[in-house]
Amino acid sequence: MLNRGFSVSEDQWITLKDGTRLSTRIWMPEGSEGDPVPAVLEFLPYRKRDGTSPRDESTYPVFAAAGIAGVRVDIRGSGESEGVIDGEYTPRELSDACEIIDWIANQTWSNGNVGMMGISWGGFNCLQTAALKPKALKAVISIASTVDRYNDDIHYKNGCHLYANLSWAATMLAYQSRSPDPALVGDTWKDMWLERLEGEPYFLEEWMQHQRRDAFWQHGSICEDFDNFDTPALVIAGWADGYRNTPLKAIEGIGTKAKALIGPWIHKYPHFAFPKPRTDFLSEAITWWNRWLRDENNGAEAIPQMRAFILDGPRPTHRREQDPGFWVAKQCWETPQLDIFSVADDQTLVAGKNGGGIGSVYVRSPLDSGTNSGEWFALKPDAEIAGDQRIDDASALTFDSAPFTQEGLYLGRPELSLDLSCEADWENLVARIVDVHPDGTATRVSYGVLNLAHRDSNAAPTAMPIGKKTSITIMLDACGYRFGPGHRMRLSLATASWPLILPSPEASGLTIDTGSIRLAMPALGEHEAITIPAPSNPDPLPVYISHKEGETRRTVERDLMTGMTHYRIYEDTGLEEHPDTSLCGQEIRTECWSINAQDPQSMRGHCEWITRYERQGWTVETRTTSTLTCTKEDWILKASVKAFESDNQIFEKTFESRVKRDFM
Incomplete structure (x- = not known):
């Protein structure tokens, strides 16, 4: 990594074709006019002067010292940029992004190659912009984002x-x-x-x-046309965040040009996120940019397609500073083999497809159930992460396995199928996989929710047949988890998770045929144990x-x-x-x-x-x-x-x- 000098300026404005001026903050490596450099764009409405300045100041100086210009631009109508915002990831926003990329590529200090990066909003729009194929955009790094705006963002979920x-x-x-x-x-x-x-x-x-x-x-959901997405993409998320499905969906949809990295983190950049361990994100990002923006032959293509931190029984505490676990890699991601569980006649969760069940059970959770579910996306490692699930399990239908005698290792998306009936047009179904520790402490491993009117289609929902048994399949969120010996797996079924999801109009409850329950857990399978370097600076954010x-x-x-x-x-x-402004x-x-x-x-x-x-x-x-x-x-x-x-x-x-x- 170079140690090049650089300058920082906010006196450069980008004027769009319609005359709107966008405000920038640029970290420029020394000597770029005579020795043009690549650039990385981050395009956000969160205000570079104050909102994102701590993380910007922990990231872009390191890029600039490595000879990569950082260009941070406020979306129109935010920060110091002119105009008025017109929504979230709109055609105008993406068109503006393409104009900015063209502007960067045509500067005298630019080598013509641009990367785009961001977390959350910036992670979304860098994927969406790449799908439009602006000529100068050569690679992206997308953190805590989505490829499906309907099902994996803050609005609706199934x-x-x-x-x-x-x-x-x-x-x-x-x-x-x-x-x-x-x-x-x-x-x-x-x-x-x-x-x-x-x-x-x-x-x-x-x-x-x-x-x-x-x-x-x-619009903006790149899963609509994965085949047309050909920009190298490093896609990152954390298990404690709501966007945990995206890296998996990206490598399954985009293929080998996408690389997935999933850590234990909340909704933060991985070099300063909690829970620890953190990663040396800045070094990895520089390697990525040098490969695709400088054509440096540094082996970035050989990064395993999937790298993930396997959680090893973290305990739900008031603050999750560091989670136990270990890193694994899969060079090529393949559909996991499935461990099947069903319900036995003693209400236990057992391996195999034919547990027999305990007959039909009516479930109607109190509408205030679920207060330990945490935030949909957590910004702090405290009560925003799901807490001890015993409180929520008390108002759910639960099935516990016997204590594991050997470890259970899982990576991927669990799938639950069952037959149920409803006395209204629809009801919510909430399914959770829980790790029950030997002392009874209960850690949420994965969860899924389904509006039963959307059981067959989110585009064309249909009412449930009143009182008629109906087969349902629900995909739960991705997880990477180890159930250690002595721990039990719990399947928890409810009709409420307040306030995570809002209630149905009638909240009529459900009748579940427990003999039909099939839980498919994605086995980790063949993998390589790896080490992910920690950041050299353990506390990179500036103090104001x-x-x-x-x-x-x-x-x-x-x-x-x-x-x-x-x-x-x-x-x-x-x-x-x-201190500077x-x-x-x-x-x-x-x-x-x-x-x-x-x-x-x-x-x-x-x-x-x-x-x-x-x-x-x-x-x-x-x-x-x-x-x-x-x-x-x-x-x-x-x-x-x-x-x-x-x-x-x-x-x-x-x-x-x-x-x-x-x-x-």
Whole structure:
């Protein structure tokens, strides 16, 4: 790895064909004008001046020292870029990305080869942009992303409505309402701010209009045409994150040009993620870029197609600093052999297809079941990761295996098939695989959810035949796990997971034929034990000036008089100042999910955000609210945005709409 000097600038603007100027931050290796270099683009709405600056400053200086320019660009309508955002991964956003890539390739300092990288939003749009085949884009690194926008993102999952749909819409409403920085854009800052406040959409309104997997979700889902995707892609995810299926789907769909890496991590870059162990992501990324952007013959093609960390019985604690386990590799990924389990006549989970079962069992979980399910995607290694499953298992139908006498090793996606009946048009089915430790502690290994109206199609759901036994198959999320001797495997079946998924309109429950249950666990099979290097810098994120400490609270309150359960979240980032820009920022999020355990129409989600920025003589703040309630027939959406300059309100806007429930 080189140790080249570099400069950092924010004075370069990219002007698009429609005249919109996008703000950039560029890490430029010394001598690039005389010795052109490749570049890596990251294109996000999360504000390079403050939102992503810590991780940018831990990554792009290392790239620049290795002779690779880093180009961080704010999406239009965010940060200091002009215009107004028009949605998530829209055709205009992807067209803008292609223009930016062309701009980079034609700079005098560029060798004409561009890579694209990102986590979450940036991981999504780098895959989506690559699918459009811009000439200069030679490779991508996609972290915590998806190839299927409908089934593996924060909106819907097998037809179930994720609570993250509202939560993330509320987040984006707050994020997109923030002011640009006058220190960078000058006197136009207020006009730019008012333009985006007036024009920003409330994303949830559009997302709720598309409750089926229609053309809206097919756009940007590269799984629609894997055969046409030919850009080398390093696809990374973590077992503690919601995007754990993507690396597996990518290598199965794209083939040998895709490489998968899955660690124990939450929704963070793997060189500073929790739970540990971390990886030396920066060195690996530089090797990847040098191969595809410099044509360096460094063996990147020989990286095993699948590398994964096999969790070895982590315990669900209040904070997961480091998970036990080991790294494995498979040079070529193949469909795993399956270990089949069924239910015996003593209600145990047994190996083989013919357990016999205990007959038909009616299951109707209390609607407030599932509070230990954690976040759909976890940003911190605390209660955002699924906790001890014993609490949730108490309101589910469970089947435990005998203690393992030899280890059970699994890597891939479990599959569950069973026969059941329903007394309503549809109901939710929640399936979990749980590791029961010798002392009874229960760790979630994998889970899957299914809106039964979507049992055959997410594009064209159909009502369940009332009272008629129906065969169902559900794919659970990918896992890499070792059940050690003395541990038991539990299959847990429920009809609720609050607030992870929202309830069906009638919450009628299900009758399950336990003799039909077949659980197929993907065996690890042939593999190579490998070592993944840890980062040389164990704590790469910069430390900014703290003026106020942050605070996090997450509680469950059950009101025994009213029957209401309230799941409350409070997040305060504290007030921090960037030492180079003197920009101080703070975000406060308050979120509450409420439901009566017997009444599905009682559900309510409510999110409030305060965002505040200040510098000597200048203070701006936005306050946003987002609320989701329902009737049996409709979803009811309400939201508001208020903006303040020096504590004086200068703007207010509200959103209100009703959306017919479409098998949701």
